[in-house]
Amino acid sequence: GQNIDQPTEMTATEGAIVQINCTYQTSGFNGLFWYQQHAGEAPTFLSYNVLDGLEEKGRFSSFLSRSKGYSYLLLKELQMKDSASYLCAVKGNSGYALNFGKGTSLLVTP
Amino acid sequence: GAVVSQHPSWVICKSGTSVKIECRSLDFQATTMFWYRQFPKQSLMLMATSNEGSKATYEQGVEKDKFLINHASLTLSTLTVTSAHPEDSSFYICSAREGGGRETQYFGPGTRLLVL
Numbered sequence: 667g668q669n670i671d672q673p674t675e676m677t678a679t680e681g682a683i684v685q686i687n688c689t690y691q692t693s694g695f696n697g698l699f700w701y702q703q704h705a706g707e708a709p710t711f712l713s714y715n716v717l718d719g720l721e722e723k724g725r726f727s728s729f730l731s732r733s734k735g736y737s738y739l740l741l742k743e744l745q746m747k748d749s750a751s752y753l754c755a756v757k758g759n760s761g762y763a764l765n766f767g768k769g770t771s772l773l774v775t776p
Numbered sequence: 777g778a779v780v781s782q783h784p785s786w787v788i789c790k791s792g793t794s795v796k797i798e799c800r801s802l803d804f805q806a807t808t809m810f811w812y813r814q815f816p817k818q819s820l821m822l823m824a825t826s827n828e829g830s831k832a833t834y835e836q837g838v839e840k841d842k843f844l845i846n847h848a849s850l851t852l853s854t855l856t857v858t859s860a861h862p863e864d865s866s867f868y869i870c871s872a873r874e875g876g877g878r879e880t881q882y883f884g885p886g887t888r889l890l891v892l
Binding site: 697699701706707708709710711714716753757761762763764765766767768769 | 808810818819820821822825833867869871873879880881882883884885886888
C-alpha cells in the first residue's frame with residue numbers, strides 16, 4: 667500500500683523561508699513530485715526527484731532521501747501568492763499513476 | 777510547461793442524468809491520461825488510468841460502469857458520469873503524461889460537478 671504524510675497546515679511570514687516535509691512508505695518508488703494547488707484550481711507542477719539530493723529551481727527547492735523515505739520542499743523569499751496547498755505525490759513501480767498525500771495548506775502572512 | 781484543457785469547467789445537472797467531461801492535451805501527445813476526483817479539503821484520489829486505444833484501468837472502489845472513460849486519441853480522453861447522484865458532486869481533474877521518458881504529469885484546470 668501507499669502511505670504519504672505531510673503536515674496539514676503551516677504558517678510563515680512574507681520574505682521568510684519555509685520547509686514542507688513529506689514522508690512516504692510505499693510498495694515501490696519511482697519518483698516523487700511536488701505540486702502547488704490554489705483553492706479551486708488544478709495542481710501545478712513544481713518539482714520531480716527520483717535520485718537522492720537537492721533540486722533547485724529559483725525560489726523553490728526539493729530534496730529527496732530514498733533510504734529515509736523523506737522529501738522536503740523549500741520555499742525561499744516567501745510571497746503572499748505562495749499561500750496555497752502543496753501536494754507531495756509518489757510514483758510507484760506499477761504504471762505511471764501518482765499517489766498523493768493530503769496536502770499541506772500554507773498561509774503566508776504579511 | 778505542457779497545456780492540458782478540460783471542458784466544461786463547471787456543470788450543474790439533475791440527479792439521474794449523465795455528464796461528459798473532456799480532457800485534451802493541447803501541445804503534446806499524451807500516452808497516458810489520468811482521472812482524479814477531489815472532495816473539499818481533501819487530496820486528489822486517482823479514479824482511473826487511461827491509455828490511448830485500450831480500456832481504462834480503474835482503482836479499487838471506482839465503478840467502471842458508472843464512470844465511463846474513453847481515450848480515443850493521443851490528445852483526448854473523456855469521462856462520463858452516468859446516472860449522476862448528489863454524492864458524485866466533486867471536483868474532477870484530469871492529467872496527462874507525455875511519455876517518451878518524461879515523467880511529469882500535467883493537470884487540467886478541473887471540472888466542478890454539482891448534482892442536484
